[in-house]
Amino acid sequence: MQYNAKVMDHFANPRNVGEFPDADGVGEVGNPACGDIMKMSIKVRDNVIVDVKFKTFGCGAAIATSSISTEMIKGKTLDEALKLTNKAVAEALDGLPPAKMHCSVLAEEAIEAAIDDYLRKTTGKGLEKKKHHAHDEHHGH
Numbered sequence: 001m002q003y004n005a006k007v008m009d010h011f012a013n014p015r016n017v018g019e020f021p022d023a024d025g026v027g028e029v030g031n032p033a034c035g036d037i038m039k040m041s042i043k044v045r046d047n048v049i050v051d052v053k054f055k056t057f058g059c060g061a062a063i064a065t066s067s068i069s070t071e072m073i074k075g076k077t078l079d080e081a082l083k084l085t086n087k088a089v090a091e092a093l094d095g096l097p098p099a100k101m102h103c104s105v106l107a108e109e110a111i112e113a114a115i116d117d118y119l120r121k122t123t124g125k126g127l128e129k130k131k132h133h134a135h136d137e138h139h140g141h
């Protein structure tokens with residue numbers, strides 16, 4: 001399995017690692033395919049994600065995608081951040097090996113979960129509709 005230079009850079013020097021003791025929203029998601037876990041913490045002011053940190057217990061692609069996705073959503077409105085797709089994250093990394101595309105879904109889902117948590121805390125109501133992802137084939141639990 002070959003990772004390109006950009007993926008290796010974000011894996012070796014991940015940006016925005018950690019969490020906030022006073023986060024406005026926290027989202028933790030797991031990848032059912034491998035058991036890896038990603039946690040995103042966001043700080044929100046006036047509907048804008050002013051800061052974001054992540055902790056990922058997972059493979060190199062999961063760490064690289066969470067790292068670059070924090071850079072992509074910082075300074076964005078909640079709506080803009082929700083539009084970030086795992087495909088866009090993978091493209092920003094100049095691509096992932098096909099077998100590793102599923103890892104990038106975690107970043108998209110963790111951001112969505114953090115925003116959902118923020119909305120629940122501030123408005124009492126979470127995101128209206130959940131997006132559906134590549135691992136929809138896991139039915140029946």
Ligand code: FES
Pocket residue numbers: 031034035036058059060061062100102103106
């Ligand atoms: S193998 Fe688990 S997220 Fe990549």
